[in-house]
Amino acid sequence: MEIQITLPDGKKKTYPKGVTALDVAKDISEGLARNVLAAKVDGNVMDATLPINDDADITLLTWSDDEGKSTMWHSSAHLLAEALQHFYPGIKFAIGPPIENGFYYDVDLGNQQISDKDFAKIEQKMLELAREKNTYIRHEISKKDALDYYKKKGDEYKLELIDELEDGTISFYEQGGFTDLCRGPHIPNTGFIKAVKLTSIAGAYWRGDEKNKQLTRIYGITFPKQKELKEYLELLEEAQKRDHRKLGKEMGLFTFSQKVGMGLPLWLPKGAILRERLENFLKLAQKKAGYLPVITPHIGGKELYVTSGHYAKYGKDSFQPIHTPHEGEEYLLKPMNCPHHCELFNAEPRSYKDLPLRFAEFGTVYRYEQSGELHGLTRVRGFTQDDAHIFCTPEQVKEEFKKVIDLVLYIFKTLSFDNFIAQVSLRDPEDREKYIGSNENWRKAETAIKEAVEEAGLDFVVEEGEAAFYGPKLDFMVRDAIGRKWQLGTIQVDYNLPDRFELEYVGSDNSKHRPVMIHRAPFGSMERFVAVLIEHCAGKFPLWLMPDQVKILPVSDKFNKYAQEVLNKLNNYDIRALVDERSEKVGRKIRDAEVEKMPYMLIVGDEEASNGTVSVRKQGEGDQGTHTVDSFAELVNNEIEALLGN
RNA sequence: GCCGAUGUAGCUCAGGGGUAGAGCGCGUCCUUGGUAAGGACGAGGUCAUGGGUUCAAAUCCCAUCAUUGGCUCCA
Known part of the structure; x- marks a missing residue:
């Protein structure tokens, strides 16, 4: 019996029935076969060593495929388990999946202790086991046998998992001296794992429920080459240099105080200037988009x-x-501004002619967050939302929603945020209890969002169960320096609050109608946005946001007076400048200004003082030649206008 | 809140049962300079806080607080 295998490039080949993906790879080239980690057969990722019995489309997966990586990391989790089993007798295993960067295994160590000081020996054991090139062997097993196996081992976690599986679909994988309940797939053998790094250890609740027992989670990552591990670690180090907490401190943007309280950021002058510029930028954009300012108490x-x-x-x-x-x-x-804004809507009788009514406020709100969750400026207890609520007729929802999307995209574009993810968050279909509001309204809102997003031509992902309790939303997510995902901008449709606050407007038919509310915050919160912005540009903010834009560097003390004259002139142009009056050589002043990411340096000495000019140096680019103060100011202001796209 | 780690000068960190260390920063003085680090001297710390062990604790033990990596949560 022969079967036909179709490769991704459309090439078809015939093989005997029972051929494995690995055989196919060998047929193509030995080199490829050495790199095959798994295979995608008719869209399903599976072991490259399993027989294929029917005609199929296959893709061979290697380290350069995401699925290849995650297969290897999944196998690495098993390898970690095998090593752990060696050191910690009686250890019980819960789950050990691959994740975005590596894998983890949740284990119950009983009375035993493990700490990151033990990582070295575990890593060594893993490498030792990897060198044995043990194959990952798949065993199909009956539910009864599976249960018996883990009953004997006394592993209640696996028993609970098996309990929920259907007989006939259960498989074990065995490599070396370790057997694990596992759906697979896995790499052919442990020999592919050449570099191992355990990255951290943490508590994690069984099944993610804080009522359950807390297990020990060990995170790790592996690579097929030592060099790749080294590169990864270097990348991590680079990322940590961008950490907004570090840069925020270095640049004097914000600070925290124990006395003020945890999670309550204090904005230093430079940070306040930066934030003020962002706020003014958005205020201007909102003014153009027809928003009206409001102010409400805390x-x-x-x-x-x-x-x-x-x-x-x-x-x-x-x-x-x-x-x-x-x-x-x-x-x-106040934990949010919307109730206040509802009362503002209610302050006067409203006509359909007033709608859409868009109330905007930089409103500071306070939310209790668990102490362990606080993180720099991204997760705090007091923060300012660039909030607005749009009250409109049901017919206007989609159009207004689209306008908000445009506003968000304009802001992201101006700040060159390009790698965001648009996420449509809908109700959890399994758990309607979590939400308030009628089914009818939810359906309307979800439809309006999906249509608006599609019409705006936005790439988006849909997440069920991520909606707010009162309505679905569209969030703009970005990643921070260490790869964590944060929500920035958000747009939410709400049919619920207008009901609760009994909001009404008089329609053209002279009868009363209920408006729809759209909550929106393009930045999300000023705190979080600034944090992500810092990491995004590694502290090199766009010129218009830089707290200090220009540093004047006198060649010697003799020119400090002229430097002050230049400073005064720049102040008149609304350029934020300062003078380095230290008794240092100009080379030193330049170096320090470069290191602190000063966008422009103006070197002034004898020649400049007598001609009324400045010698311009741009951060990271070097000497830009001589300008008069006026032409330099013009240059700066032109650059800013170009950045803002005005 | 839970599990783990950490807490030494303004910053980054070394050390470690018996006078507290470095680099950077800061101050003073010398130097007055031309596109990425000039030199000398100096000031700065109850080694997070509170208990305990010890002749002696910054060091060992316990607790607390804070920071931090996760988990849970996130209007």
Whole structure:
């Protein structure tokens, strides 16, 4: 019996039935066969060593394929388990999947302890086992036998997993002296793993539920070449240099104080200037887009949040109410601006002619976050949202939504954020209880978002179960220096709050109607946005955002006076400059200015002072020749205008 | 909140049961310079906090606090 194998380039070849992907690879070239980690057969990733019995499309997966990498990391998790089993008798295994950068295994060590000091010996053992080139052998096994195996081992985690599997679909994988419940696929043998690095150790709850027992999670990563591990570690190191916490400190942008409280950032002058520029930039864009400014207080009466539904949902997990000393009133620190904005809408009778009504506010909100979750400026307890709420008719929703998408994209483009992910977050179809509002409204909102996103031509991913409890949303996600995903901009459709606050407008038919609300924040929060911006540009902000744009470097003390004259002139042009008056050589002043990422340096000495000029040096680019102060100012302002696209 | 790690000068970090260390930064003085580090001298620390062990603790032990890597959560 022969079968036909179709390769990705469309080439068809005939092989005897039962041929393996590895055989096919060997047929193509020995070199390829040495690099095949797994195979995709009719769209399913499987072991390269399994027989293929029917005509099939196959793709051979190597290290250059994401699926090849994750197969190897999955196999690496098994290898880690085998090594752990060697050192920690009685260890129980939970789950050990591949992840984006490597893999982990969750284990229950019983009374034994493990720490990162043990990593070296575990890594060595893994490499030793890898060198044995043990094959990963797949065993199809009956549910009963699977259960018996783990009953004997006393591993309740695997038993729980098997319990949920259907008989006939269960497989074990065995390599060397280790057998694990596993769907697969795996690499042919452990020999592909040439470099191993265990990266961290952490607690993780069994099945991700904090009510369950906490297991020990060991993270690691492996590579087929030692060199690649080295490169990866260097990359990590580079990324850490961009960490906004480090750069924020170095550049004097923000700080924290124990006395003020954890998760409550303090903006230093330079950071405040940066943030102010961002705010002004957005304010201008919003003004053009028809937003109206509003201002609301930092606290709100408890009833406000009872009405909005937030009290029932988050009351217990918020900063607790503030009580007035004599009247016994209760106020909450505002965790969001929308209830206040609803009351602004309600302040006057509204006509359909007023809609869409767009209320914008840089509103500072306070949310209780668990202490362990706080992180630099990306996860804080007090932050300022670039918030706005659009009140519109149901017919206007899609159009307004699209306009907001345009605004977000304009902002991202201006700041050259290009590698964001647009994520449409919908309800969890399994768990309707989590959400408030009618099915009808949810369906309307979800449809409006999907249509708006499609019409805007945006690439997006859909995540079920990620919606806010009151409505679906479109989030713009970006990654930070260490690869973590953060939500920046967000746009959310809400049919719920207008109901709860009984918002109404008079339609053209002279009867009352309920408006729809769109919550939106292009930056998300100023804190998080600045954090991501810092990491994105490694502290080299666009010129218009730089807290200090120009440093004037007198060649010697004798020219400090002329430097001050230049400074005054630049101030008149609204250029933020300062003078390096230290008694240092100009080479030193240049170096320091370069290191602190000063966009422009103006060297002034005898020649410049007598001609009323400056010698211009651009950060990272070097000498730009001599300019008059006026022409330099023009140059800077032109550059800024070009960046802002005005 | 839970599990792990860390906490020494303004910053980055070394050290380690018996006078507290380096580099950078900072200050003073010398030098007055031309496109990425001039020189000399100096100031700065109850070694996170509180207990314990010890003749003696920054060092060992315990607790607390903070920071940090994860987990859970995230309007």
